[in-house]
Amino acid sequence: MANSQIIMDKSVPKGRLNGVVTPPCSKSYAQRALAVALLSEGESVLQNMDFCNDTLSAIRCIESLGATVSREDEHTIVVKGGLKPISDRLFVGESGLSARLFTPIAALCSTPITIEGEGTLLYRPMDMMINPLRALGVDVRDGGGRLPIEVCGPMKGGEINVDGSVSSQFVTGLLLSLPLALEDTVINVAGAVSKPYLDMTIDTAEHFGVAIEHNDYEQFYIAGGQSYQPTTYAVEGDWSAAAMLLVAGAVAGEVTVKNLSTLSKQADVAICDALVRAGAELTSDSNSVTAVHRPLKAFEFDATNCPDLFPALATLAAAAEGESVIVGTRRLEHKESNRAEAIQNEFGKLGIKVDLTTDNVMKIRGGEIVGNVEVESYGDHRMAMTLAVASLLTESEVTIRGAECVAKSYPNFFETLEMLIDAQ
Numbered sequence: 122m123a124n125s126q127i128i129m130d131k132s133v134p135k136g137r138l139n140g141v142v143t144p145p146c147s148k149s150y151a152q153r154a155l156a157v158a159l160l161s162e163g164e165s166v167l168q169n170m171d172f173c174n175d176t177l178s179a180i181r182c183i184e185s186l187g188a189t190v191s192r193e194d195e196h197t198i199v200v201k202g203g204l205k206p207i208s209d210r211l212f213v214g215e216s217g218l219s220a221r222l223f224t225p226i227a228a229l230c231s232t233p234i235t236i237e238g239e240g241t242l243l244y245r246p247m248d249m250m251i252n253p254l255r256a257l258g259v260d261v262r263d264g265g266g267r268l269p270i271e272v273c274g275p276m277k278g279g280e281i282n283v284d285g286s287v288s289s290q291f292v293t294g295l296l297l298s299l300p301l302a303l304e305d306t307v308i309n310v311a312g313a314v315s316k317p318y319l320d321m322t323i324d325t326a327e328h329f330g331v332a333i334e335h336n337d338y339e340q341f342y343i344a345g346g347q348s349y350q351p352t353t354y355a356v357e358g359d360w361s362a363a364a365m366l367l368v369a370g371a372v373a374g375e376v377t378v379k380n381l382s383t384l385s386k387q388a389d390v391a392i393c394d395a396l397v398r399a400g401a402e403l404t405s406d407s408n409s410v411t412a413v414h415r416p417l418k419a420f421e422f423d424a425t426n427c428p429d430l431f432p433a434l435a436t437l438a439a440a441a442e443g444e445s446v447i448v449g450t451r452r453l454e455h456k457e458s459n460r461a462e463a464i465q466n467e468f469g470k471l472g473i474k475v476d477l478t479t480d481n482v483m484k485i486r487g488g489e490i491v492g493n494v495e496v497e498s499y500g501d502h503r504m505a506m507t508l509a510v511a512s513l514l515t516e517s518e519v520t521i522r523g524a525e526c527v528a529k530s531y532p533n534f535f536e537t538l539e540m541l542i543d544a545q
Contacts, residue, residue, distance in 0.1 A: 130495075131338025131524035131535055133509045135516060136542040144362035145171035145531055146196075147387060149318065151356050152179040152218050153325040156226060156297055158200035159183040160419030161329055165200045168191070169380070170293035170356055174529045178214040180387045185211050195216075202351060204301075206230050213268075215240040215529060221290035224250055224272060225298040228259040233273040240499060241458070243268055250291050253281045257299075257306075278345045280302030283337075286312035292341075293322040300331045300347035306434040314452065315426055319389035324386055328354055357382070360389035362432045362531045363410070363505045365370035366530075367392060369538065371401035372440040373513040376541060377411040388427040395422045395434055399441050419443030419487065428452035428460075431483070432507035435464045438485035439473040439511055447483045458499035466510060467496045471519070502529040509538060 146169050156179070158165040170176070180190055180198075187205035204226070210417055211227060211234060213219035220238055225249075227234040246322050248266030255261055258277035263270045278299060283293055292310055296319070299306045313319065316338050323333045330350035332340040358380035370376030381388060383405050393410065398420035402413035419441050424430050429448055439443035453460035461483060465475040472491035478482040492515035498505035505524045512519035527534045 124447050127427065129525040130520050130522050131367040131509070132520045133512050133535070133538055134542060136373070138369055138376055138513070138541040140541040141379060142366055142541065143379045144206075144366060145173060146356040147359040147361070148175045148530055149218065149314055149321060149387065150325065150339060150494055151176045152216070152222060153293070153297065153322060154354050154356060155179045155183050155200065156222055157329045157349050158351070159186055159188040159202050160204060160226070160297070160301060161349035161351040161392055163202060163204060163349065165329075165351040166197065166353040167200060168197050168353065168355040170198055172194050173532055174214055175216040175219065178212070178216040178219045179223075182211045182213060182219055186223070186226065191270070202349075204229060206232060206234060209234055211236045212240070213238045215242045217242060217245055217288070218290050218293070220247065220268060221250065221288065221293040222297070222333050224270060225276065225291070225294040228254055228257070228272040228274040229275050229298055229301055231273070233271055235269050235271045237269045246287055249287055250285045253283050253295070256281045257302075258521060276302045278302040278306040280307040282309045282311065285310040288329045289313065289315040289318045292319060296322050296333050296341060296343065297326060298418070299331070299343045300326070300345065300349070301406050302345045304345045306343045306345065307474055308343070310339055310341065311340040315388060315428070317426060319384055320386040328352065355384055357387065359530070360385055360387040360392065361429050362534075364389050364392040364430055365510060365534075366537070367396060367410060367412040367511065368433045368437050369510045369541070370445040371396050371399065371414055371417065371437060372510065373414060374541070375411065375413045377409055378394055379409045381410050382407065383410065391427045392430055395430070395437060397419060398422065401436055417441035417487070419445045421446045423448040425449035425452060429503060431460055432464065432503040435468055435485060435506045436511045439468060439471070439487055439490065440514060441487040444486045447485070448481060450477065450483050451481050457503060458501040460501065460504065463499045463501060463504050467504065468511070470494045470496050471511060471515070490514040492519050495520045495522055496525050498523040500526045502526045502531065506531065506534055509535065
């Protein structure tokens, strides 16, 4: 399926930010909730929903797998669950989570189902799914470790080994699907990364009445024959989107982000630690977080378990005095772009030196942002957003090519940023 989006270049005017915003819901939680609502017999009500491209991909998948989805109001949907496929194909767009989440769910079914995607997702690795699914009794036909992948179940349960070093997303798919298998399952996970995302998965399953146990994320125990219970579920605000807005406040003014809890299980809540280390003023209450600009200093931060923060951290480091050190670049190769190289190239155009010579480490020397340049988004939503925030710091215009890619997670991002500038 071709992407029909219009290619858009975008520039953001320099200015001090001041205002209160509410980010979209967490697309990570939303996709998990949609999957579990599909697997629940009955009607679930999902509140605080927003409809970025990745969430729309998940909705398309659950409808293909038998769910009925109806819109109750702007941010509420009703999902009538039941795994009864009406199509032999799932189209996941460019959503890596949907690909790795709905493949094992499709493998619960006894008819062949092909999982297809588009764009950069076609080059992202899916080989970690093949052998574990086969070990669970699934017939798998794959495209050399890439999409498209055809699966035909049902999954039987048992004991399997999974490589968790590239992504936690496939483990999430197994954790949410295997409670419906007839037999119990033990999953041995080697090198689990992004552990907070696994906590989110367990948390979502629990909310719908299913128990998942683990031993320090290395071994998961899933009882077969369980059933999800339909329920009402309010999706949290997205800490990944909030991170960009809070960094914007820290480098260029004052921004309050609502519908957030610092007690969230989302990995990117760690941005709060980075902001404090960099010298920003940060305050929070039960439902919001505020970041205020103060003179920023270089910081050290390990982003191994929260790799989506790298672009936001790059702008924070670029605005700080001295050389910041960010660990975890190995996690960046298989994102929407090779984010380490993308950050190095595009921040280099802005006059900021980014050093990748040390294994698994990014060093960024803060300095003056230069304008009158064009930078590339690489079709990566987080790159487009962080370049927009960085461009607030220059007197001259910065043009971001391919800025329409923000629709993947935050369709109204540029409007939100411009509103904050206008609010002063």
